[in-house]
Amino acid sequence: MATLNTEPNIADADAFYEALIEMHRDLTPEQSAAANAALILLLANQVGDLEVLRQAMAKARATVAAD
Amino acid sequence: MGAAMADPDYQSLTFPYARSPDQDAAVPARHPVVVVGAGPVGLAAAVDLARQGVRVLLLDEDERLSAGSRAICFAKRTLEIFDRLGCGDRMVAKGVGWKTGKVFFRDAPVYAFDLLPESGHERPAFINLQQYYVEGYLLDRARELPDLEIRWRNRVSGIAPDADGVTLTVTTPEGDYRLRADWVVAADGARSGVRALMGLESRGRVFRDRFLIADVRMSAPFPAERRFWFDPPFHPGQSVLLHRQPDDVWRIDFQLGWDADPEEERKPERVIPRIRALLGEGVDFTLLWVSVYTFACLRMERFRHGRVLFAGDAAHGVSPFGARGANSGIQDAENLAWKLALVLKGKAPERLLDSYDAERVPAADENILNSTRSTDFITPKSEVSRTFRDAVLRLARDCAFARRLVNSGRLSVPATLRDSPLNTPDEEPFAGAMVPGAPVADAPVGVGGRPSWFLRHIGDAFVLLHFLGPDDPPPEALRVLAAESDVPLRPLVVAPAGSGPAAPPGIAAVEDTEGLLAARLDARPGTTYLLRPDQHVCARWRRLDPPRVRAALARATGHA
Numbered sequence: 090m091a092t093l094n095t096e097p098n099i100a101d102a103d104a105f106y107e108a109l110i111e112m113h114r115d116l117t118p119e120q121s122a123a124a125n126a127a128l129i130l131l132l133a134n135q136v137g138d139l140e141v142l143r144q145a146m147a148k149a150r151a152t153v154a155a156d
Numbered sequence: 157m158g159a160a161m162a163d164p165d166y167q168s169l170t171f172p173y174a175r176s177p178d179q180d181a182a183v184p185a186r187h188p189v190v191v192v193g194a195g196p197v198g199l200a201a202a203v204d205l206a207r208q209g210v211r212v213l214l215l216d217e218d219e220r221l222s223a224g225s226r227a228i229c230f231a232k233r234t235l236e237i238f239d240r241l242g243c244g245d246r247m248v249a250k251g252v253g254w255k256t257g258k259v260f261f262r263d264a265p266v267y268a269f270d271l272l273p274e275s276g277h278e279r280p281a282f283i284n285l286q287q288y289y290v291e292g293y294l295l296d297r298a299r300e301l302p303d304l305e306i307r308w309r310n311r312v313s314g315i316a317p318d319a320d321g322v323t324l325t326v327t328t329p330e331g332d333y334r335l336r337a338d339w340v341v342a343a344d345g346a347r348s349g350v351r352a353l354m355g356l357e358s359r360g361r362v363f364r365d366r367f368l369i370a371d372v373r374m375s376a377p378f379p380a381e382r383r384f385w386f387d388p389p390f391h392p393g394q395s396v397l398l399h400r401q402p403d404d405v406w407r408i409d410f411q412l413g414w415d416a417d418p419e420e421e422r423k424p425e426r427v428i429p430r431i432r433a434l435l436g437e438g439v440d441f442t443l444l445w446v447s448v449y450t451f452a453c454l455r456m457e458r459f460r461h462g463r464v465l466f467a468g469d470a471a472h473g474v475s476p477f478g479a480r481g482a483n484s485g486i487q488d489a490e491n492l493a494w495k496l497a498l499v500l501k502g503k504a505p506e507r508l509l510d511s512y513d514a515e516r517v518p519a520a521d522e523n524i525l526n527s528t529r530s531t532d533f534i535t536p537k538s539e540v541s542r543t544f545r546d547a548v549l550r551l552a553r554d555c556a557f558a559r560r561l562v563n564s565g566r567l568s569v570p571a572t573l574r575d576s577p578l579n580t581p582d583e584e585p586f587a588g589a590m591v592p593g594a595p596v597a598d599a600p601v602g603v604g605g606r607p608s609w610f611l612r613h614i615g616d617a618f619v620l621l622h623f624l625g626p627d628d629p630p631p632e633a634l635r636v637l638a639a640e641s642d643v644p645l646r647p648l649v650v651a652p653a654g655s656g657p658a659a660p661p662g663i664a665a666v667e668d669t670e671g672l673l674a675a676r677l678d679a680r681p682g683t684t685y686l687l688r689p690d691q692h693v694c695a696r697w698r699r700l701d702p703p704r705v706r707a708a709l710a711r712a713t714g715h716a
């Protein structure tokens with residue numbers, strides 16, 4: 090069973106982060122939320138494995154909610 | 157049943173109340189089965205039972221068929237069931253076939269889809285047909301059956317089950333009378349009186365939303381396709397669905413939101429401008445029917461309560477997205493009918509009826525899950541849910557993956573009864589979808605050199621389906637097994653295309669003209685399937701082995 094990779098996996102981490110912030114340039118908070126949603130959907134499809142996606146969602150939720 | 161026969165106006169037919177001798181009986185008359193409710197589910201159950209030689213009494217509190225506009229989409233499996241009941245051809249001849257769906261978001265089309273019905277099936281994925289036609293055709297079929305009696309304006313107003321029967325109180329225009337039933341099928345709809353009288357409930361989730369449905373007649377040159385709009389300019393923030401029905405009637409479904417005032421919205425001065433905005437100026441139409449509805453996803457904890465068996469909307473409710481209400485209720489009826497018939501004839505123990513629960517409760521859950529998912533997509537319940545929904549719709553314009561996420565109602569498909577206690581698990585490997593519990597797939601076949609369809613040759617009895625190799629004679633064991641079986645068991649052999657040796661007398665044969673039957677069932681010479689009276693697979697093997705067939709048959713009839 091595949092597991093979520095939380096080890097470094099992006100060669101140029103700083104460049105990725107810069108691009109992520111750049112994606113939101115001049116967007117209203119509403120547009121940013123919409124763009125983030127589209128990005129998540131695209132990336133989720135790229136990952137493809139529902140089990141890994143569930144682990145990622147649980148991990149993401151755990152950063153803000155204790156349940 | 158000629159195509160020339162014009163249909164009556166089923167909506168306006170009334171069926172007179174007639175006094176029954178049972179009302180004057182000194183002791184309550186006894187009936188093997190009383191079906192309560194002549195909706196699509198009660199009618200289907202009554203027809204199925206009567207065809208299998210069970211005397212049925214069908215009671216309905218009303219004197220007409222479905223009032224106004226309700227179910228319109230009837231799925232392939234339902235049509236196959238209607239074929240078995242003997243009224244499928246009329247339904248399909250009258251219904252509107254459609255396979256293209258178009259999805260719009262705001263002011264632009266997002267994509268079109270094709271239901272892509274795989275070829276090599278007699279029936280299409282769906283037809284659209286008003287519920288009153290479905291009920292009317294079922295009723296016409298019911299009236300051909302000598303074992304089926306219908307009493308209109310007979311309302312069940314009291315029920316007292318005991319160990320060996322059920323006493324019903326029935327209210328008529330001439331007062332109350334009592335009946336005894338061995339078994340009661342409660343198909344009395346979402347507000348089931350029988351359920352309430354027994355102190356039972358159907359529980360679940362109520363959606364805080366309202367929908368307006370309008371049926372209009374127009375002869376506009378719209379194609380027969382399903383159109384679904386998310387957040388269109390003519391109805392901002394909400395969804396709209398347009399569907400074609402026979403007789404130039406179109407169904408339009410407007411989401412209104414929870415705060416809408418149902419009385420206000422129903423008024424023609426509110427409805428007509430909405431429709432005009434959708435259709436565009438210059439399209440003439442007549443408003444035939446308007447109603448506002450809400451919905452809930454509910455089910456009873458169990459569908460069998462001793463001698464009372466709940467089916468259809470009485471047992472479960474789903475949102476209309478995905479057209480699973482009537483379609484699943486008709487599958488309930490079919491699941492129950494053969495079991496009840498075997499029990500009544502003393503050929504199966506009463507506990508066979510527990511499998512009705514074991515099979516149809518998970519099926520109801522599957523339907524509820526599907527329709528809840530559609531509802532959550534169509535009417536997002538939170539800000540973030542709407543953000544994702546809209547993101548999916550924007551991506552769907554040019555990303556195929558996102559189209560798979562657009563959920564404006566999924567095709568209603570029958571449940572595979574995977575965990576049924578009646579199934580015999582596979583002991584040998586098989587590929588494909590025809591696992592024990594699956595409704596068996598149709599395929600084109602030849603019979604006596606003429607083209608036909610596989611599903612037309614199975615059902616009502618158990619069928620022992622055996623695939624032959626080229627020039628193989630049918631094994632004698634088929635005939636022996638059928639002859640010794642206490643429950644009706646019919647052998648059917650499948651000959652490969654082109655070979656078709658005449659089957660010996662007593663064994664029916666079909667020719668797998670396109671090889672599709674063997675392909676769909678992953679069959680090789682020797683492969684043997686045991687099919688139930690409702691056309692579901694219950695066991696399969698790579699060779700015909702009589703002891704294993706006997707064991708599977710015992711299991712499928714509640715004997716083991």
Ligand SMILES: Cc1cc2nc3c(=O)[nH]c(=O)nc-3n(C[C@H](O)[C@H](O)[C@H](O)COP(=O)(O)OP(=O)(O)OC[C@H]3O[C@@H](n4cnc5c(N)ncnc54)[C@H](O)[C@@H]3O)c2cc1C
Binds near residue numbers: 195483
């Ligand atoms: C707007 C809308 C759209 C829909 N679209 C679809 C669709 O496209 N496809 C689909 O499959 N489903 C659809 N449905 C659902 C479908 O209409 C129902 O699931 C279906 O009618 C249920 O059939 P039933 O026989 O269980 O109950 P009902 O049709 O409600 O019939 C119950 C019958 O019982 C009788 N009765 C009630 N109480 C008593 C009593 N005490 N004694 C005697 N008789 C009694 C009533 O008179 C009635 O005839 C839709 C529903 C709505 C509202």
